[in-house]
Amino acid sequence: MDTSTDTTSVTPFSGDVLNILSKVPTLPLYHYTTQRGLLGIIKDRQIWATHHRHLNDLQEFVYAKRMFCGELQRRAQTDPSDTFLKRMQGALEGEGFENVNLYIASFSEDPDSLPQWRGYGGPAAGFSLGFRASEMALPRSFKMVKCVYIEDEQRTMIEALVTEILDRLRRIPGVAEGVDLGPYAWGFCQIGLQTYAPVLKHPKFKEEREWRIISEVMMDDPPNQKGESPLDFREGRSGLVPYRPVPLRDSTNQFPLAEIVVGPNPDPERSCRAVRSLLTKRGLTNCSVRTSDVPYRNW
Secondary structure, eight states: OOTTSOGGGTSOOOSSTTGGGGOOOOSOEEEEEOHHHHHHHHHHTEEEEEEGGGSSOTTTTHHHHHHHHHHHHHHHHHOTTOHHHHHHHHHTSSSOTTSSOOEEEEEESOSSOHHHHHHHSTTTOOEEEEEOGGGBOOOTTEEEEEOBOOHHHHHHHHHHHHHHHHHHHHTSTTGGGTOOOHHHHHHHHHHHHHHHGGGBOOGGGGGGOEEEEEEOOOOOOOTTOOOSSOOEEEEOSSSEEEEEEEEOOBTTSOOOEEEEEEOSOSOHHHHHHHHHHHHHHTTOTTOEEEEOOOOOOOO
16 A cells, blocks of 8 residues: 555544543653663663563553454444455454564553562562653654553543544545555554554553553664664573663753662662662762662562
8 A cells, every 4th residue: 555645544543532642641650670770771871662572461462453353343243244344354364463563661650569579670689760751852763651451441442443444444535436445454454553552451460550662663774774772682581682772861861860769679778879879970969769668578
């Protein structure tokens, strides 16, 4: 499909239900990390956005796609002769939409969460880095988005998305003359899922209260390409993990770090003193430091 002359395929999805992407955080957001992560973020003033197929949610992207397919099936049972629904169902057969390059960095509304200390803080020396998220000036290919966990809200969003795609298909010029709807259905479904799937999280993850920095779909970098967030790789537990470094700065090019919470560890006071020294060395004296209130020990 040639989208260069078809603006209906690239205009944003609209409606109050689909405006989740425009929400702005009003409170600090926290990124849980290890000692190594803390040192890297403070030194480079950036965070690594990981390829979505390498995150810890095994149903990442697929969860939303299943809901999308379920909504199409529900409507098809009501009106099995609807050509537009059939084209959308055909577009979603097999894999494809999830095999793209989206990069995600995670934050939480909770500064001191036991499950996240366990999951992301390392064996005995984790940190929660609080950022003034409303002040972040992200690269143009990234956005900050709040995740949705409540199933009723997710279904409402999927219903609204399917309705809008169907409306766009019905407005295609020449549709009454038998124009091939397949490429249009594929394009609309692709854009819709790539936009909203990273936002819809399985309800079992709701305790993370997650906001995400999410990239647009990106191609692998060709040799010698210079960009603000170049593709790179790190070691993973079972293979290489692709990531993109995302600069963290505000509109005045300052690092918007507001607070560091020192996670449960054998000597929290000594750890706090070391973190304060690190902040002083890096010129971040306006950042506060405190210890976790969680009575947890794993050492």
